[in-house]
Amino acid sequence: MQVKIKDVAKLAGVSVTTVSRVLNGEKYVKDDLKEKVNRAIEELGYAPSQIARSLVRKKTNLIGVIVPDLTSSFYSTILSSIEEVASANDFNLLVCNISEDIDKELKYLTVFQEMRVEGIIIMHEKINEQIRTLIHKIKIPVIFSSVKPMDQKFISVIVDDYQAAYDATQYLIELGHESIGFIGGDMRDITSGQNRYSGYRNAMSESGKKLVYEHIRFGDYKVRSGYDQMHEILSTKNPPTAVFAVSDDMAVGAMNCIRDHHLQVPGDISVMGFDGSQLTELVRPTLTSMEQPIHQMGKVTMDVLLKQIAGDMIPDEDIVLEHRLVARESCQNRKQDF
Amino acid sequence: MQVKIKDVAKLAGVSVTTVSRVLNGEKYVKDDLKEKVNRAIEELGYAPSQIARSLVRKKTNLIGVIVPDLTSSFYSTILSSIEEVASANDFNLLVCNISEDIDKELKYLTVFQEMRVEGIIIMHEKINEQIRTLIHKIKIPVIFSSVKPMDQKFISVIVDDYQAAYDATQYLIELGHESIGFIGGDMRDITSGQNRYSGYRNAMSESGKKLVYEHIRFGDYKVRSGYDQMHEILSTKNPPTAVFAVSDDMAVGAMNCIRDHHLQVPGDISVMGFDGSQLTELVRPTLTSMEQPIHQMGKVTMDVLLKQIAGDMIPDEDIVLEHRLVARESCQNRKQDF
DNA sequence: GTGAAAGCGCTAACAT
DNA sequence: ATGTTAGCGCTTTCAC
Numbered sequence: 197m198q199v200k201i202k203d204v205a206k207l208a209g210v211s212v213t214t215v216s217r218v219l220n221g222e223k224y225v226k227d228d229l230k231e232k233v234n235r236a237i238e239e240l241g242y243a244p245s246q247i248a249r250s251l252v253r254k255k256t257n258l259i260g261v262i263v264p265d266l267t268s269s270f271y272s273t274i275l276s277s278i279e280e281v282a283s284a285n286d287f288n289l290l291v292c293n294i295s296e297d298i299d300k301e302l303k304y305l306t307v308f309q310e311m312r313v314e315g316i317i318i319m320h321e322k323i324n325e326q327i328r329t330l331i332h333k334i335k336i337p338v339i340f341s342s343v344k345p346m347d348q349k350f351i352s353v354i355v356d357d358y359q360a361a362y363d364a365t366q367y368l369i370e371l372g373h374e375s376i377g378f379i380g381g382d383m384r385d386i387t388s389g390q391n392r393y394s395g396y397r398n399a400m401s402e403s404g405k406k407l408v409y410e411h412i413r414f415g416d417y418k419v420r421s422g423y424d425q426m427h428e429i430l431s432t433k434n435p436p437t438a439v440f441a442v443s444d445d446m447a448v449g450a451m452n453c454i455r456d457h458h459l460q461v462p463g464d465i466s467v468m469g470f471d472g473s474q475l476t477e478l479v480r481p482t483l484t485s486m487e488q489p490i491h492q493m494g495k496v497t498m499d500v501l502l503k504q505i506a507g508d509m510i511p512d513e514d515i516v517l518e519h520r521l522v523a524r525e526s527c528q529n530r531k532q533d534f
Numbered sequence: 535m536q537v538k539i540k541d542v543a544k545l546a547g548v549s550v551t552t553v554s555r556v557l558n559g560e561k562y563v564k565d566d567l568k569e570k571v572n573r574a575i576e577e578l579g580y581a582p583s584q585i586a587r588s589l590v591r592k593k594t595n596l597i598g599v600i601v602p603d604l605t606s607s608f609y610s611t612i613l614s615s616i617e618e619v620a621s622a623n624d625f626n627l628l629v630c631n632i633s634e635d636i637d638k639e640l641k642y643l644t645v646f647q648e649m650r651v652e653g654i655i656i657m658h659e660k661i662n663e664q665i666r667t668l669i670h671k672i673k674i675p676v677i678f679s680s681v682k683p684m685d686q687k688f689i690s691v692i693v694d695d696y697q698a699a700y701d702a703t704q705y706l707i708e709l710g711h712e713s714i715g716f717i718g719g720d721m722r723d724i725t726s727g728q729n730r731y732s733g734y735r736n737a738m739s740e741s742g743k744k745l746v747y748e749h750i751r752f753g754d755y756k757v758r759s760g761y762d763q764m765h766e767i768l769s770t771k772n773p774p775t776a777v778f779a780v781s782d783d784m785a786v787g788a789m790n791c792i793r794d795h796h797l798q799v800p801g802d803i804s805v806m807g808f809d810g811s812q813l814t815e816l817v818r819p820t821l822t823s824m825e826q827p828i829h830q831m832g833k834v835t836m837d838v839l840l841k842q843i844a845g846d847m848i849p850d851e852d853i854v855l856e857h858r859l860v861a862r863e864s865c866q867n868r869k870q871d872f
Numbered sequence: 873g874t875g876a877a878a879g880c881g882c883t884a885a886c887a888t
Numbered sequence: 889a890t891g892t893t894a895g896c897g898c899t900t901t902c903a904c
Binding site: 198241243244245246247248250251254256265266267269272273275276279280283288289290291292293295300304306307309310311312333335419448452455474475477478479480 | 536579581582583584585586588589592594603604605607610611613614617618621626627628629630631633638642644645647648649650671673757786790793812813815816817818
C-alpha cells in the first residue's frame with residue numbers, strides 16, 4: 197500500500213493539514229514542525245498523489261498532444277520543443293500517435309477529455325465531421341500546430357504555406373528554370389496540400405510559365421512517394437530542369453530517383469525541398485529547402501496554449517511565423533553568367 | 535463547471551450508482567434505465583472523470599516514458615511502437631524528453647511517482663547515484679529499452695551489442711579489409727559505448743589485426759560527431775580502408791566527410807553503420823548497417839511491462855533480440871575475385 | 873500557527 | 889435490479 201499524507205502526519209506527530217502546508221510551501225508553519233514533517237516524508241519516501249490533488253484542485257497540469265507520425269523528424273522536432281516549454285512550466289504531456297487512424301484520434305480526444313487535460317495540441321488537419329463535433333463540444337482549449345483545419349474556431353501556429361511555396365517556386369524561376377515540376381502533398385490537406393500547390397501554380401502563371409500537368413504529381417510527404425512520383429515525372433518526354441517537392445523527405449526521394457536514372461542533381465535537375473528538416477544538411481548534395489521554423493513552431497504553440505489555459509487574452513487569429521529559403525547545393529543557376 | 539455523474543443521475547432520474555453501472559458496462563441494469571442514462575449522458579456531453587476514477591480504483595492506466603532525444607529517429611521509432619501497444623491496451627503515455635539533462639530525469643521520475651504511473655520505461659543508461667536510489671525506492675515496475683544500465687535489478691530489452699559489433703567488424707574483415715577504423719559512442723554508456731567497442735576490439739584481435747589507435751575515435755552518436763571524428767581519422771598518415779561507426783547517424787556523417795575529402799564510398803573507404811534506421815535506405819550510397827529490430831524492441835518492451843503490471847511472471851533476465859547485418863552499398867569487397 | 877472536518881467525483885460494498 | 893453510503897488521498901475553509 198502506498199504511503200499517504202496521513203502516515204506522514206502520524207509519524208511527524210502533526211495533523212494532515214500541517215503536512216499539506218509544508219508540501220505546498222505555505223508559511224504559517226513553525227520551522228521545527230516543518231523539519232519534523234520533512235524528515236517523516238524522507239523516511240517514508242512519501243510522494244503526494246497528483247491524482248488526489250488534481251481532484252480537489254481541479255487542475256491536472258496535463259496537456260494532450262496528437263501527432264500524426266512520431267517517426268517523422270518534422271513532428272518529433274515540434275514535439276520536443278513543445279515538451280521543453282511544457283516541462284519548464286510544470287506541465288506534462290500525454291502523447292498520442294495517430295497514424296492516419298481517424299478512429300484513434302476520436303478515442304484519444306475522449307480520453308483527453310476524461311483525463312481532464314487542460315489543453316490539447318493537434319498536428320494534423322484531416323478532421324471529419326464526428327471529430328469536429330466532439331472538438332467543439334469539449335470545453336478544453338485546443339490549438340493546432342503546423343496545420344490549419346477548415347475551422348474558424350481554433351487558431352493555428354503555421355507559416356504562410358501559400359506564400360512559402362510561391363517564394364520557393366519564384367526562386368527556381370529566378371535561377372532560370374523554365375520547366376519546373378511539382379511534387380505536392382495530399383490535396384485533402386489545406387495547409388500543406390492545397391495552399392502549397394496554389395503557391396506553386398500562381399508563381400508559375402504569374403511568370404508566364406505554363407503548367408505541364410505531366411510534371412505535377414502528388415505524394416504523401418514521405419521519402420518513398422517522392423521517389424515514386426519523381427519516377428513518373430522522369431518517364432515523361434521532356435522532364436523538367438527543376439522539381440519542387442513540398443517536403444524534404446519527398447525531395448530526398450526525388451533526388452535518389454534522379455540519381456538512379458543516372459542524372460545529376462543539380463547538374464541535370466535541380467531539387468527544392470520544404471520544411472528545413474535535419475535531412476537537408478545530411479544528404480549530398482545538400483538540399484535547398486523552404487524552411488519552416490520548426491522549433492519555434494513548437495515553442496510558440498505551447499506558449500500560446502499556456503496563456504489560453506491561464507485565461508489570458510490570446511490572439512484570435514492564426515499565428516503566422518516567418519518562412520525562410522535556405523539555399524544549399526541542390527539547385528543550380530541555369531542563366532548564362534557573364 | 536464540468537458536468538458530473540450526479541447531474542447525469544438527476545437528469546435521468548436514477549441514482550449515481552446506476553449511472554456508474556451503465557458507464558462500466560455492468561449487467562443488472564434494465565434496458566429502459568440504461569437508455570435513459572445514455573440519453574442523459576449524450577445530452578449533457580458527460581465524460582466521466584478519470585481522475586476521480588483513478589483515485590478510487592487505484593489504477594491510472596498511465597505509463598511514464600523517458601526518452602533521451604525525441605528528435606532522434608531511433609528513439610522516436612521505439613516510442614511509436616510503444617505507443618501502439620500501449621494504446622491497444624488502453625494505456626496512455628506520459629512522455630518526457632531529457633536531453634542529457636540528468637536533473638530533468640530526476641524531476642520526471644518524481645512526477646511519474648506522484649502521477650501514480652503504473653510503469654516506467656527508460657531509454658538511456660546514464661543514471662547517477664541519486665537516480666539509482668530513487669528508482670530503487672519507487673515501487674513502480676521499471677524497464678529499460680535499448681539500453682542496459684549497470685544494475686541487476688531491472689531488466690532490459692536489447693540486442694547483444696558486443697556480439698553485434700563483433701559480427702559487424704567480422705563482416706568487414708571478411709570483405710578483405712586489413713585496416714578498419716572505429717567511431718564509437720560514449721564510453722560511459724555500457725550498452726552502446728563499451729560493449730560495442732569491445733566487440734570491435736575482440737573481432738580485430740581474434741583475426742590477428744592490430745588496433746591502430748589513431749583510427750579509433752569516439753563521438754556522441756550524432757551526424758555531426760561522425761563527420762568530425764572521420765575528419766580526424768582522415769588526417770592520419772595511413773587512413774583505414776573501412777570504418778565502423780556505432781550509429782547510422784555517425785556513419786552518415788563519416789560518409790559525408792569522406793566525400794568532402796574527395797574520396798569515394800565505398801571505392802576508397804567502406805562505411806558500416808549500426809541501428810538500421812530509416813537513414814540507411816535514404817542516403818547514397820545506401821548504408822550497410824548492423825540492424826537492431828527497432829520496432830520489435832518497442833513492442834516487446836511494452837508487452838513485458840504490461841505483463842509486469844498485470845502481476846504476471848516476467849523473465850528475470852534481459853530480453854535479447856536478434857541483430858541482423860543488412861548489406862547495402864557502402865561496403866566494398868577488397869578481395870581479389872577470380 | 874495548528875487542527876477538525878467537509879468535500880473534490882467517482883466506485884464498491886452493503887442494503888433493500 | 890436499484891439505491892445509500894462510505895471512502896479513495898488530498899486541499900481548504902473555518903474554528904481555535
